[in-house]
Amino acid sequence: xxxFSFAGLVAKAAVSKPATRLAxxxxxxxxxxxxxxxxxxxxFCTLCAKRCPTDAIEVxxxxxxxxxxxLKCIQCRxxxxxxxxxxxxxxxxxxxxxxxxxxxxxxGEAPPPKPAAxxx
Amino acid sequence: xxxxxxxxxxxxxxxxxxxxxxxxxxKEGWRIVHVACIVQGDQxxxxxxxxxxxxxxxxxxxxxKSDPVVPSISGVYLAAFxxxxxxxxxxxMRVDGLVLDFKGQFYRKRHQAPFNPPTCAPAEPAAxxxxxxx
Amino acid sequence: xxxxxxxxxxxxxxxxxxxxxxxLVLEDELVVQAIPSIGYVHRGLEGLAQxxxxxxxxxxxxxxxxxxxxxHGMGYxxxxxxxxxxxxxxxxxRLRVILGELSRIHSHILWAGLLADAFGFESLxxxxxxxxxxxxxxxxxxxxxxxxxxxxxxxxxRRDIDDDQLKRMLDKLxxxxxxxxxxxxxxLNDSTVxxxxxxxxxxxxETAHLLGAVGPTARASGxxxxxxxxxxxxxxxxxxxxxxETGCDSHxxxxxxxxxxxxxxxxxxxxxxDTPGGDVDLKLKPGVNPKGHYAARLEQPRGEVVYYFxxxxxxxxxxxxxxxxxxxxxxxxxxxxxxxxxxxxxxIVLTIxxxxxxxxx
Numbered sequence: 001x002x003x004f005s006f007a008g009l010v011a012k013a014a015v016s017k018p019a020t021r022l023a024x025x026x027x028x029x030x031x032x033x034x035x036x037x038x039x040x041x042x043x044f045c046t047l048c049a050k051r052c053p054t055d056a057i058e059v060x061x062x063x064x065x066x067x068x069x070x071l072k073c074i075q076c077r078x079x080x081x082x083x084x085x086x087x088x089x090x091x092x093x094x095x096x097x098x099x100x101x102x103x104x105x106x107x108g109e110a111p112p113p114k115p116a117a118x119x120x
Numbered sequence: 121x122x123x124x125x126x127x128x129x130x131x132x133x134x135x136x137x138x139x140x141x142x143x144x145x146x147k148e149g150w151r152i153v154h155v156a157c158i159v160q161g162d163q164x165x166x167x168x169x170x171x172x173x174x175x176x177x178x179x180x181x182x183x184x185k186s187d188p189v190v191p192s193i194s195g196v197y198l199a200a201f202x203x204x205x206x207x208x209x210x211x212x213m214r215v216d217g218l219v220l221d222f223k224g225q226f227y228r229k230r231h232q233a234p235f236n237p238p239t240c241a242p243a244e245p246a247a248x249x250x251x252x253x254x
Numbered sequence: 255x256x257x258x259x260x261x262x263x264x265x266x267x268x269x270x271x272x273x274x275x276x277x278l279v280l281e282d283e284l285v286v287q288a289i290p291s292i293g294y295v296h297r298g299l300e301g302l303a304q305x306x307x308x309x310x311x312x313x314x315x316x317x318x319x320x321x322x323x324x325x326h327g328m329g330y331x332x333x334x335x336x337x338x339x340x341x342x343x344x345x346x347x348r349l350r351v352i353l354g355e356l357s358r359i360h361s362h363i364l365w366a367g368l369l370a371d372a373f374g375f376e377s378l379x380x381x382x383x384x385x386x387x388x389x390x391x392x393x394x395x396x397x398x399x400x401x402x403x404x405x406x407x408x409x410x411x412r413r414d415i416d417d418d419q420l421k422r423m424l425d426k427l428x429x430x431x432x433x434x435x436x437x438x439x440x441x442l443n444d445s446t447v448x449x450x451x452x453x454x455x456x457x458x459x460e461t462a463h464l465l466g467a468v469g470p471t472a473r474a475s476g477x478x479x480x481x482x483x484x485x486x487x488x489x490x491x492x493x494x495x496x497x498x499e500t501g502c503d504s505h506x507x508x509x510x511x512x513x514x515x516x517x518x519x520x521x522x523x524x525x526x527x528d529t530p531g532g533d534v535d536l537k538l539k540p541g542v543n544p545k546g547h548y549a550a551r552l553e554q555p556r557g558e559v560v561y562y563f564x565x566x567x568x569x570x571x572x573x574x575x576x577x578x579x580x581x582x583x584x585x586x587x588x589x590x591x592x593x594x595x596x597x598x599x600x601x602i603v604l605t606i607x608x609x610x611x612x613x614x615x
Binding site for chain 3: 009032
Binding site: 124125126128146149151152153154156158159167169174176178197198199201202220222225226227228229234235 | 339485
């Protein structure tokens with residue numbers, strides 16, 4: 001019956017570098033990190049807020065503000081899949097640690113002026 | 121590829137028949153799978169599921185909410201003690217003759233019967249709004 | 255006359271992965287009776303099903319447990335698809351099988367480490383978690399998440415895993431399988447490990463059947479029951495047999511899980527070879543809600559899990575009931591603990607592979 005069957009592995013592990021990796025290693029391309037918005041492309045249709053299962057996204061249509069509560073977001077990509085203007089993407093890097101509960105807001109520019117009605 | 125859908129058989133029985141039926145099933149070699157409780161309006165629907173050779177059979181017992189008592193089958197199937205204690209804890213039922221009875225303390229929780237809250241007298245009216253001119 | 259004392263075991267205990275409370279009635283180091291008590295992580299997820307849209311409930315179902323998370327999501331989707339009479343594409347079924355079996359491998363490797371920790375074999379514990387990282391890397395590359403994948407949805411999969419990715423996965427599997435041998439060899443054959451597991455926690459076949467044991471706990475006592483044989487998700491087209499041992503002790507339960515790891519590698523290879531091209535998603539008609547009742551049975555790493563659904567035609571389910579395998583194994587656990595030594599209690603608790611988050615939902 002084998003004795004000390006792990007001795008070789010333990011000795012090798014004692015002299016090699018740690019197997020734990022820092023969280024700052026380069027993530028995979030598909031890793032679900034955090035939601036990024038390109039606010040200039042957003043048309044404030046509020047579809048992302050409706051699809052969000054945790055209500056982490058809040059859209060102010062009139063004031064053209066898009067808010068996300070990073071601590072509520074579960075990185076499920078429902079908003080990314082729902083966006084009609086493709087303004088939302090999921091970046092592979094995790095959002096940085098927070099020291100206080102905070103909601104990130106992004107303000108969009110004023111809508112482009114409507115073209116004047118043609119003269120009768 | 122056709123989706124696999126398991127055959128669901130439900131047999132309705134009265135609650136008094138439960139211990140006898142359980143004894144017969146145990147003799148025939150059925151294994152207890154689970155006991156579920158569904159709140160259906162004024163009644164509580166209990167489903168006792170048994171399995172033998174990959175075939176699932178459900179027995180449905182309807183119990184009125186006003187008289188939520190059901191006899192225990194843990195004399196025959198000891199495993200049922202966990203499911204019946206869950207019925208007592210989460211649905212406020214009373215199971216008669218439980219072999220290992222926790223009397224509503226199997227789940228350590230604060231509220232009584234959280235999935236079937238007891239309807240009591242209307243709650244205290246909210247505190248009157250602060251007087252105008254504050 | 256021996257003196258009786260009651261020792262509370264858990265919920266905080268260095269050996270337990272999750273909080274369960276056992277009151278052990280001892281007579282001088284011999285356990286006479288064990289009284290369980292749960293509820294430390296009860297979140298009322300079954301009640302949440304009545305408040306959430308049934309499409310969004312997948313996210314909650316996945317989070318019932320961290321280790322078995324994929325199969326919870328898959329089981330929920332399987333049940334709703336049966337209620338809605340949906341026929342999802344074959345590629346989606348095969349991808350679910352591949353991810354489900356990878357989940358099973360990672361769960362068993364995690365369990366192997368925890369069992370080794372229970373009797374103090376820390377090196378095996380650390381090394382098995384090192385090997386588990388290799389599997390988690392595969393899963394993160396394919397789905398984006400290590401533990402919670404977020405890839406199952408009602409109607410199929412949310413995203414495709416393309417054929418190149420599957421081929422890369424297949425190439426890495428051989429290396430991971432060799433690493434698994436390094437863990438499973440000592441777990442079954444090392445003399446000190448055998449002294450702690452052989453003959454400990456006996457569960458005879460009759461008792462296992464009457465107490466409703468499921469999963470490896472039942473299969474190690476000679477009961478040949480594996481819910482994958484029912485044939486959901488295309489398992490009926492794959493070639494495998496339930497793994498059965500007759501030892502009825504902790505060593506037999508370890509052997510069943512070890513052999514299941516290698517069986518899962520084989521199933522993944524079969525599934526990858528049989529994955530056709532095509533869609534992974536069925537477009538659902540909007541406004542169609544589940545109506546009727548259905549009980550879906552799947553095989554989790556810990557045993558047979560039953561999901562009972564009742565829909566009433568509205569977007570919220572009337573009842574969503576989950577009976578997880580550890581809940582069914584609580585009664586056999588209580589029986590196994592009678593007559594064992596106090597030092598064997600952690601080993602026996604860990605051989606049923608307790609997942610208390612699942613038990614208490």
